[in-house]
Structures are given as structure tokens and as C-alpha cells.
Amino acid sequence: MLERHHLEIIRAVDQQGTLTEAANLLCLTQSALSHSIKKLEQQLGVQLWQKRGRNLKLSESGLRILSLANRLLPQFEHAELEMQDIVAGQKGTLRIGMECSPCFQWLLKVVAPFLKQYPDVDVDIRKEFQFGGLGALLSYDIDLLITPDPLHKQGLDYIPVFDYEQVLVVSEQHRFADKNCISASELAEETLLTYPIEISRLDIFNEFITPAGACVKKHKTIENTEIMLQMVNANRGVAALPAWLVAEFQQQMPIKAVRLGKNGVHKCIYIGLRSAEQRPVYLEQLIHLAKTSGQ
């Protein structure tokens, strides 16, 4: 029968390249691994790998098992850690997923007091997901998802925690600097700076440019918020960011916030969770901190 330790071997060989090194990693002999997989191959009736020169190469079936290993092993490992946490009582690891680049700064403010309050709870923040944040939540890679678009799915809860307005940031020298608000069509002559994510996930397009049938002169992507604002400051483009974030940076550099449209673009950050699962106290506390962070 396919066992956890078979998955460990396949993964280790994939990581280390050779059986011998994989054996070292697992604190076993090369022989042990060889025997183990040999037996599994006989039971399943498939070859999992072949000798390619002196090394091993995974077969089609082997790759399937490797993909299984990469999916299942982290879950085994996490379950074991969870058990340790239960033993230790008020301990744990909170795996937070982020689907909202600028929220990072906000999250730090929430996490800081949390870490003080629960010195034995570790926080792990992740941003890249194979199947998106929702997929990560559903496959138990994270316990909590910070996202601006709550895709309601069976078995998931979303808690609104933070309202904010999305505004256009411009340099003080910019022609919009003294405006109260701008219309979508006015962006036609502007260079827009955004995070490097799909356009369909950018609020400035979804809620402002696209509905108005408008467009921008140029669209450039920048990963880092600080650099993005430096670019704005240098009048090399405009960006759309949460108002509170702009307010913070205004102390450091002379930038201006301009409302998007007459009524502004209003958004909300949600915390997504798997429902019907008993949540540890500290998780509830983090949600509480997040909710009250705006006040």
C-alpha cells in the first residue's frame, strides 16, 4: 500500500537529485530507499523511476506520486505541528494568506500587537498560491485569507474587517493635484502604475476604468509599494491605492490623493475562513484585532 514514507522518499529524491543524498536527508541508507520503492513498484505494478546514467529519473507514474507527495506531505506535517500546539496549550501557528498587496502594511499593524499578546503563537504570511488564495484555504495550506474580493463558496465564511477608499495618487506637480475628483476618461493621457497582478483583479480597472469604457495611455507594473510611490512622486505616473496608505506616505513625500469619480471607489477587506471548524482562541483574537484596527 502507498504509504506516507513512500511519498517522503519520492519527494526527497526529487529534492536531492540522488538516492544516496535523499537517504542522508531521511537518516536512512540508500539501500533502504531502494528496497522500499522496489517493493512499492511491485505492489502497484508500475515503474516509478528509471536509471538515467547514474541518476534516477521519475517516470510518468512517478511524477503523479510526486505531485501527490507535494500536496499531502505538508498536510501531514501541519497536522503533527497542530498536535504539538494542542499539547502546549495556548500555542500555535497562524498561516495567513494575502490576496491584497497594499494590505501588507495594514496587516503588520494588526499582527504586531497580536504577537505581543500571544508570544507562543507564530504567524506565517504567504502571498503566492498555486490555485489562488481560495484554493490555498480549501486545501488547508493557509488558515485565514486576507482578500478584497470575497468569493462566496460553500463551507467558507467571510468577515468584513476594514473599509477604505481607493484613491488615485499623484505628484504635487501633477495636473490633477488640486482636483477634488477625476473621471475615468481623464486617465487617457496618464501612465498608470499597478502591482503585477492580472488586470481582472485590479480594482482601478474593475470599478473605474473598464465600466466607463475608458483606458490609460500606458500601464506599468511595479512590485514594491515604496518604489511605486517614488515613481509617482517623480511624476512618472499615477497609481491607485487605499487612502489610508497614501495618508501614511504623505508624511514622507509630497504626494496627493484624488478621488476616483464623483462618489469615490469604496472597498472592504475581508477575512476568509473555513467554516464549521472549531477555531482556536487566538484566531478569534486576531479577527477581533483586525476588526478594531480601523478605529
Place this chain on the structure above:
Amino acid sequence: MLERHHLEIIRAVDQQGTLTEAANLLCLTQSALSHSIKKLEQQLGVQLWQKRGRNLKLSESGLRILSLANRLLPQFEHAELEMQDIVAGQKGTLRIGMECSPCFQWLLKVVAPFLKQYPDVDVDIRKEFQFGGLGALLSYDIDLLITPDPLHKQGLDYIPVFDYEQVLVVSEQHRFADKNCISASELAEETLLTYPIEISRLDIFNEFITPAGACVKKHKTIENTEIMLQMVNANRGVAALPAWLVAEFQQQMPIKAVRLGKNGVHKCIYIGLRSAEQRPVYLEQLIHLAKTSGQ
């Protein structure tokens, strides 16, 4: 270390109720299971269950492991079956998820020729999912999802396969029977029959009633399509179904289809798949059959 067989034990005990019966199921002795879990408990340092009277009751930690078991064991099992399929060549199991109740009839028409073409490929159709169809796809419980709302997520592909119009079905005696189309407000005096799923997933509400700010007199849910149409036929209510489905049943009973709104409600059925994964030939063939089913 937490092993697959521990998960098997926890699951079996949960299913069977007693250790003894679980042991029978696993072709082991009661003693073996007892020893096994005892050892695991010592390693992890947690109690997984306690004696409650003569039976066992899972502890908090035990429940966590049970949830892990229910998630991981099906994946182990499926991987093993997949290996068998690879040995046998053009064999396999296609696990299809359905998120669209009336599409069942359509799917049968696609699956029938498929089963003839690939006599060694089994088809399994599932309808209930803990985390919705999307969750099932992401956690490898199904390989393919039939759905009318393609929730685009990283790592997933959706292929449109079938356009149709959603229409209102009424009895020939009904006051709408001779109308070309109806407006949402006209439903205020009607009893609406739908499948028993959340209102937010019912097209008739999403695309017709709710946007118009209208409502119905009464809303009743019925699981079975045939019974639903019998009710319509008996003039006990009206229902919203795909036009092609109504056309089929019109041969058996005197019912009428009425367009929803001036332009009608137009929908499309999609097939959702995990992308970036090598797909077997027969899967591609099923998609092809689905695409050409409309002609």
C-alpha cells in the same frame, strides 16, 4: 510519525462505531488497532480518543486527525487507482462534478457515447461537495466540473461547451401560456418551483427577479426535475429551466416555455479543469463530445 494506516484506523472507528468492528473492516485484530493508536498517542503526546462507556469517543485532537483522514485518504486511494489505470493503458476513472441540476440529462447524452468509445474508462458523477464544486476540483476530489458559473481562479481552466436559454415553464392552462415573454414583476402572483439550492445560486433570481427588485408569491423547492414538471403541468406552480430541457418534456406533457424578459436569460455551461496538468486522451475526448453535443 503519523502514518496513512493511523488515518485508516481513525476513519474506520468513526465509520463503524467500535474498535472491534473497525478491526474487522481492516482485517486486523482489535488489539492491533489499540496498540497502534496507543503508540501514536505516545509519540504525538495527545489523547486521540477516550473510553465513553464501552465505546470510544474522539477527542478534540482526534477530530482534527479524522478531518485529515477524510481529506487525505481518498487522495491516496485515487492515486493507487490511477496507477492501476496506467498499467492497463487506456483505462481510467473520470470523476465528474455537477453544479447544475438540470444539466444531468444533458450530461447523460454526452456520457453515453463516451462510455461506448472507452469501455475501460469508468465515469463517476458527484453532486454534493463540502466546499462546493470548485473546492472539490482544487482538492482533487473530482477531475472535471460541470458548472454554469465559471469562477475564474488561478490554476483552473474553464471551457465553454453549451449555450442555452433559461425559460419559464408553465402549464398550458396558465395565464402566461400564450405570452411571448414576461416581466419580473408579473411573477409577484406566482408560486416558483426550484431545486433545493441556495437562492444566490439560482439563475432565475440572480439574472431576473432580484435585479428587477421583484419577488414571487411563494417559493417551493423540489429535488427531482420530473416531479417539478409534473407540478407545473398540474398548474401548481411555475419553474425556470433550460429551454432544451423543456423542449424534451413537451413531448410527454402539455407545458409551455415563456421567455424571461424581453431578451431572455442566456446562460452557458462550462467545463472546469485544473490546468497545467497532463490530461489523459479520454478526458480530451469527453470535452470534445461535450462541445459538439449541441449540434
Place this chain on the structure above:
DNA sequence: TCTATTAATGAGTAAAATTCATCGAACAAT
């Protein structure tokens, strides 16, 4: 061609899982 490195193999050994026999607790029927 020689050497270093790799995986495979067979035999022996150590370790682990399983059974067997037995016990005590819980429960139902008397």
C-alpha cells in the same frame, strides 16, 4: 584505464506490527 560515485541486490539482523490470551469495566437482562 583507473577511480569515484551511483543504484541494485541478497542475506542477515533489528525493529515493528500483529496476534493470542487474558483482564477489567460497562451494560443489559434476570
Place this chain on the structure above:
DNA sequence: ATTGTTCGATGAATTTTACTCATTAATAGA
């Protein structure tokens, strides 16, 4: 209460499995 039955726990014996050691064969680089 008393008894018989059913359930899980336990310790010792046994079987099964996993692992190591020593060796071989193959490959690649010097």
C-alpha cells in the same frame, strides 16, 4: 445483586516488515 455479554486495554510471544551491511554492476570523469 447476579450473571453473561460486549467492549477496549494490556503483556508476552510471534510473525512480518524494514533496515543495514557487504557486494556487485553500471556510469562518468580524470
